[in-house]
Amino acid sequence: GAGVSQTPSNKVTEKGKYVELRCDPISGHTALYWYRQSLGQGPEFLIYFQGTGAADDSGLPNDRFFAVRPEGSVSTLKIQRTERGDSAVYLCASSLAVGETQYFGPGTRLLVL
Amino acid sequence: AQKVTQAQTEISVVEKEDVTLDCVYETRDTTYYLFWYKQPPSGELVFLIRRNSFDEQNEISGRYSWNFQKSTSSFNFTITASQVVDSAVYFCALSEKAGGYQKVTFGTGTKLQVIP
Numbered sequence: 001g002a003g004v005s006q007t008p009s010n011k012v013t014e015k016g017k018y019v020e021l022r023c024d025p026i027s028g029h030t031a032l033y034w035y036r037q038s039l040g041q042g043p044e045f046l047i048y049f050q051g052t053g054a055a056d057d058s059g060l061p062n063d064r065f066f067a068v069r070p071e072g073s074v075s076t077l078k079i080q081r082t083e084r085g086d087s088a089v090y091l092c093a094s095s096l097a098v099g100e101t102q103y104f105g106p107g108t109r110l111l112v113l
Numbered sequence: 114a115q116k117v118t119q120a121q122t123e124i125s126v127v128e129k130e131d132v133t134l135d136c137v138y139e140t141r142d143t144t145y146y147l148f149w150y151k152q153p154p155s156g157e158l159v160f161l162i163r164r165n166s167f168d169e170q171n172e173i174s175g176r177y178s179w180n181f182q183k184s185t186s187s188f189n190f191t192i193t194a195s196q197v198v199d200s201a202v203y204f205c206a207l208s209e210k211a212g213g214y215q216k217v218t219f220g221t222g223t224k225l226q227v228i229p
Contacts, residue, residue, distance in 0.1 A: 031215070033215070033217075040221070040222075041221055041222075042117075042204050042206070042219030042220050042221050042222050043158070043204075043217075043219050044219070045216045045217065045218070048215045048216070055213075055215065056213075056215055056216070059216070089156065091158065093158075098213060098214065098215055099208075099213065099214035099215070101148075101160055101163050102160075102217060103160060104150070104157060104158035104159075104160075105157070106155070106156055106157040107156050107157070109156075
């Protein structure tokens with residue numbers, strides 16, 4: 001079956017701009033996660049959804065970052081007033097339920113100039 | 114707080130050699146899961162294994178094997194008869210019951226290069 005998909009695969013933007021990154025989880029998976037991976041590092045947790053609500057957003061670095069999952073399936077990670085330090089690969093994962101194995105998408109590579 | 118250490122930053126081996134990737138973890142929880150993921154050059158994280166903290170039995174899957182030693186807080190990964198397709202970055206990871214298992218903490222990864 002289809003895995004986790006993320007769009008766009010690459011995004012180049014200018015400092016100060018707004019960006020949206022989209023994640024489409026595996027069908028039937030109720031839990032969705034966002035991670036950020038900087039060069040040479042492992043992924044770092046940002047936020048987790050169980051259904052439509054953000055169950056844990058403790059990993060979001062600041063209030064410029066926001067994520068939604070309005071219908072309990074697709075999620076959008078939104079970054080306002082982007083900064084060069086936001087450049088990274090943003091990974092989305094989903095799991096059948098909380099606590100189950102997380103399966104990752106290919107990521108969106110964000111470059112802020 | 115949970116922490117995962119992968120001391121080996123990069124390893125190079127010649128094809129058909131065996132290679133072991135080390136992973137040491139820290140947690141205050143008695144119930145947790147350990148994982149290994151593979152990240153090939155394409156960038157997508159591929160799930161390899163999940164192990165419950167109560168199951169110390171070693172596991173073998175084809176050329177892959179995992180050695181879980183609770184006494185030393187280690188969860189090492191061995192690839193037997195390595196192949197060029199094994200070249201990738203490998204991440205060890207941990208999630209705790211106390212955190213609802215939702216946060217997975219990753220190590221910094223070990224880059225494996227298999228030379229033909």
